[in-house]
Structures are given as C-alpha cells and as structure tokens.
Amino acid sequence: MRVIVIGSGAREHALCVALSSDPAVSALACAPGNAGTRDIAEPLAVAVGDPDAIAGLAVTWRADLVVIGPEVPLVAGAADAVRDAGIACFGPSGQAAQLEGSKSFAKHVMAAAGVPTARSWPIGGPAELETALDEVARLSSGAPYVVKDDGLAAGKGVLVTPDRAAAVAHGRSVLDAGGAVLVEEYLDGPEVSLFALSDGATVLPLIPAQDHKRRDDGDAGPNTGGMGAYAPLPWAPAGLVDEVLATVLQPTVDEMARRGEHFTGLHNAGLALTSRGLRVVEFNARFGDPETQVVLPLLETPLAGLLHAAATGTLADQPPLRWRDGAAVTVVVAAPGYPEAPRTGSPITGADGAGVLHAGTTLAADGRVLSAGGRVLSVTGVGADLAAARRSAYERVARVRLADAHWRTDIALAAVEGRIVVG
Numbered sequence: 001m002r003v004i005v006i007g008s009g010a011r012e013h014a015l016c017v018a019l020s021s022d023p024a025v026s027a028l029a030c031a032p033g034n035a036g037t038r039d040i041a042e043p044l045a046v047a048v049g050d051p052d053a054i055a056g057l058a059v060t061w062r063a064d065l066v067v068i069g070p071e072v073p074l075v076a077g078a079a080d081a082v083r084d085a086g087i088a089c090f091g092p093s094g095q096a097a098q099l100e101g102s103k104s105f106a107k108h109v110m111a112a113a114g115v116p117t118a119r120s121w122p123i124g125g126p127a128e129l130e131t132a133l134d135e136v137a138r139l140s141s142g143a144p145y146v147v148k149d150d151g152l153a154a155g156k157g158v159l160v161t162p163d164r165a166a167a168v169a170h171g172r173s174v175l176d177a178g179g180a181v182l183v184e185e186y187l188d189g190p191e192v193s194l195f196a197l198s199d200g201a202t203v204l205p206l207i208p209a210q211d212h213k214r215r216d217d218g219d220a221g222p223n224t225g226g227m228g229a230y231a232p233l234p235w236a237p238a239g240l241v242d243e244v245l246a247t248v249l250q251p252t253v254d255e256m257a258r259r260g261e262h263f264t265g266l267h268n269a270g271l272a273l274t275s276r277g278l279r280v281v282e283f284n285a286r287f288g289d290p291e292t293q294v295v296l297p298l299l300e301t302p303l304a305g306l307l308h309a310a311a312t313g314t315l316a317d318q319p320p321l322r323w324r325d326g327a328a329v330t331v332v333v334a335a336p337g338y339p340e341a342p343r344t345g346s347p348i349t350g351a352d353g354a355g356v357l358h359a360g361t362t363l364a365a366d367g368r369v370l371s372a373g374g375r376v377l378s379v380t381g382v383g384a385d386l387a388a389a390r391r392s393a394y395e396r397v398a399r400v401r402l403a404d405a406h407w408r409t410d411i412a413l414a415a416v417e418g419r420i421v422v423g
Helices: 010-020 051-060 071-076 078-084 103-113 126-140 164-176 240-258 292-298 303-312 386-397
Strands: 002-007 027-032 065-068 088-090 120-123 145-149 158-161 181-184 191-199 203-205 214-216 220-223 228-231 264-274 277-284 327-334 347-349 356-358 361-363 369-371 375-383
Touching: 002 010, 002 051, 010 027, 010 292, 010 303, 010 356, 010 375, 051 065, 051 071, 051 078, 065 078, 065 303, 071 078, 078 088, 088 264, 088 303, 103 120, 103 181, 103 240, 103 277, 120 126, 126 145, 126 164, 126 181, 145 164, 158 164, 158 220, 164 181, 191 240, 191 303, 203 240, 228 292, 228 386, 240 264, 240 277, 264 303, 292 327, 292 375, 327 386, 375 386
Parallel strands: 002 027, 002 065, 065 088
Antiparallel strands: 120 181, 145 158, 145 181, 191 203, 191 264, 214 220, 228 327, 264 277, 327 375, 347 369, 356 375, 361 369
C-alpha cells in the first residue's frame, strides 16, 4: 500500500511513525511534512488548504490511501476531492467535517441524535451575547462563563473565565471580525478525549486519553492547542468506552448517515465527566494533537489496514484491536511567546532521538533543524505504567535544546498522584 499523510505537525509525525512500521505499507510520503517526518516519509510539497492540489498529488504519486491530518483541508473538502479522483481517503467529507467546523452544526446533530452535551446559546450579535451571559449567570450559581468561537480556531477558540467583562470582550472580538460565537453552560469534572474510527456505519473506539490545554503548570495561563497528553486513564470509570460508544459516537454517526453524510474517518469526542454524568464538550473530525502521540504508540494492531478499512467501508470485518501493555505520556516543547506570538527560526538540537516528534520545525539550507511554529516538538515516553512513561518523557525533554523553550512540568502528574476525581 502506498500511503500519503497530509499535514506537517506532530500528529502527522506520529501517524508516519505508526505507518512506517506497518509491513503492509510499501511507500510512505508526508505532504508537506516537517524536519522529522522526512526521516521516515518522502517529503512532498502541497498547499494543505487546496483540495484539488491534494487530490492531484495523490494521483501523481499513485497513492492507494490518503490520510488527512489537519482540520482545515477536511472542512475545505479535501477528502471529497481525493475520493472523486478514485483514491481511498481516511477523512470525512467537507459536510461531515462540519461536526468540527461549526459548533452550531454539531449541536444540531447532537440534539437530533439525543447526545448529552452542554446547553448552549448561539449568538448573532452583541445584544444576544449580553442576554446569554445573563442567563448563564442566573443558571450557573457562580460557575465560569464559557464563550466559544463557532468555527475553526486551532484548539484555541474557547474562553472559560469568571470575568464577565472578559467573556463579553472575547465574544465581541469574534463577532466584530465577522465570526460567530456560542455561549455554553460550564461543565465540571475532568475532560477525556476518545477517538473512534468510523466507516459511516461501524464505529470502532480506541482508548481514552487526556489533553492538557492550558499553557502553564497547574492549568494556568492561556488556552493552547495542547501542551501534553497521556493514556490510558487509570481513573476512568469502568465501562466508559462502551458508554461513550452507545450514547455519543454511534448515535452521531447514525444521525449523519440519516442526513446522507456518512462520516468516514476519525470521530473525536471531547468529553466532560461531570457531576451530572457524561457530556460532550466538542467534536473534532480528525486525530487530535497531542492525544494521537500517546494513543498510537500503545496500538499494536497495524494502523494502515485499519485506516484503509475505515476509508473503504469494511471496518466491521476487522478483528478486535490489540493494545500494548503500559502507558504513554507526551510533553509539548513550545517556542517562547506561544501561543500569542511564538518566536521562530531558532536552532534545535537533541530532537533526533526516539519518541521526539516534530511539529513546528523546518530544515535550513545548511541542514540545521529550526523552529517554525508555536508548538515545536512533542516528546513522548512509553513505560510499564504512567509514572514510568512520565519519567521517560521528561528525560527526553531534558535532552532537547531550544533557546527559551517552554513546557509544562506537570503533564499526567495529577493522574500519577491519584488526584483526579470523577463525579
């Protein structure tokens, strides 16, 4: 099988690592890739936001399977273009990807499917924003305000704050820029990410992971695309995966099929385990970053066959997934100034070891690896248990050299110390 992975982040590097070890893969490319993926996958130039360019590249390269990593090409219809070219594609159609591209659309689907989620108020203007915040204050008994960008925001489009003025300012800034926002009720309890492969009918869940969104230790600082993750979750309630499959994942896929938009690809549910039960925080339509970096190292079943089965409607024929024992932890090494104004162009050393996945990197003309984004590396450790995986990850982080780099020192620490309580 000849496989192209579309994207340039640590998620795509993790996908390439898993695919490169699959004997079913005869040739592997990553477009455009980064300084790390080129060691295991052929780098190919492509405009990631151009569906026709992605389809044309797949045809020219004679791909058997295209795996689309980022959300932007999915929402733009890249999977449709690839399938129209006669090539199997792991990724939902542009319309199905609206589960991520529009939070309002996702809310409508969840309502029709009976999926439990936060109560929300779509906002059309400043007056509606004020009214919705008033209603939240009346109902929430002092809980923080939650204001979300309705469209794509690279994982950073939500503000959770007790400060009403800040909530108003965020909402108005999005509205003034021509966007749309939702106000939601606050969901208490720990958050969980659960990935599931879908071929439009069959849904095959993976294992839960937890992402750390805030930039700084103790869940302080601004929201980011993710500063680290770990899997599995030793504190997760028994039967959680089965419950999510039955109440969230399968009903959503079935509702999309009822609407004539079969969801083919990665159904990614962000969940809150609240005091009132399971609730959906949001849906993503692709592998999450950085959760992919901890889920895939634990998957023993070869990846290419699974992705191809999802792309071709044959997931029901797949045997049960096999998982490795142990745990995985990934720590994001970010550029100074991330997320507001990350500094790029700095040299990086110590980024060529096992478990070091590149995100925002590029190769200079002289062969040096340079930073090229906010999240620069995702450093993953695997161990017999979560504590061992955490030690391994931070030992590898210590070998990386990037001037003024920033990373959290407490990824997975609360889980190791047993400080996470559900309900």
